[in-house]
Amino acid sequence: MNRIFGTSASKKPKPSLQDAIASTDARMGSIEVKVKKLDAELSRYKDQMSKLRNGPGKNAIQERALRTLRQKKMYEAQLAQLTQQTFNMESAQMTTENLRNTMATVDAMNIANKEMKKQYGKIDVGKIENMHYDMEDLIDQANEVQEALGRSYEVPDELDEADLQAELDALALEEEEEGPSYISDLNKAPDFIDEEPVEVSDKPQHEALKATSS
Numbered sequence: 001m002n003r004i005f006g007t008s009a010s011k012k013p014k015p016s017l018q019d020a021i022a023s024t025d026a027r028m029g030s031i032e033v034k035v036k037k038l039d040a041e042l043s044r045y046k047d048q049m050s051k052l053r054n055g056p057g058k059n060a061i062q063e064r065a066l067r068t069l070r071q072k073k074m075y076e077a078q079l080a081q082l083t084q085q086t087f088n089m090e091s092a093q094m095t096t097e098n099l100r101n102t103m104a105t106v107d108a109m110n111i112a113n114k115e116m117k118k119q120y121g122k123i124d125v126g127k128i129e130n131m132h133y134d135m136e137d138l139i140d141q142a143n144e145v146q147e148a149l150g151r152s153y154e155v156p157d158e159l160d161e162a163d164l165q166a167e168l169d170a171l172a173l174e175e176e177e178e179g180p181s182y183i184s185d186l187n188k189a190p191d192f193i194d195e196e197p198v199e200v201s202d203k204p205q206h207e208a209l210k211a212t213s214s
Contacts, residue, residue, distance in 0.1 A: 017093045019088060029083045031075050038072040 015023075045065035052058040 016097070017089055021089045021093070024082050024086050024089070027081060028086070031079045031082070034074055035075050035079065038068050038075070041068050138183070 042065060045061055045068065048061050048063070049058055052061065
């Protein structure tokens, strides 16, 4: 059937907003070229009229200048319309891009939200609290062990500095009253001697020395 009746021409894709902006910019460029050309003609007509006297020749040139000026005004009006159209299309394009970016952000946030719920669903808050309490108990037990290991034996936990100083002063007084202990030990007889030693007088020895000298 297609060979007999043929097929419809392939549909062309609709122009995008960017294509429309580019087409409008091209039209504006061509109009600006025409406006510059008309400005040049008006400048030439102005110079010619300034050199001519009033008469038919000057009136003809003036008529051409008016016609050129009307054409210029028409192009300037079209240029203003196209400028406004371009502004509107660019604003619409910017709004569309912002909306597209917003939708992409919302989709990303939804995916992240689902992932967070999935991950946090695996966490048991009660177990975390129990683990925290267990850690506190272990730390308390460790502190008790350290205190037990560092405990002093046969030493009072609290000692009064005033009592220690008074005891030290009493020891010093006892030493002053008794005298040095090593001197008393020298005068004391050894334990293996039963009888007290007898003191010998120095007189006979002195008399013997006297007789010998005489």
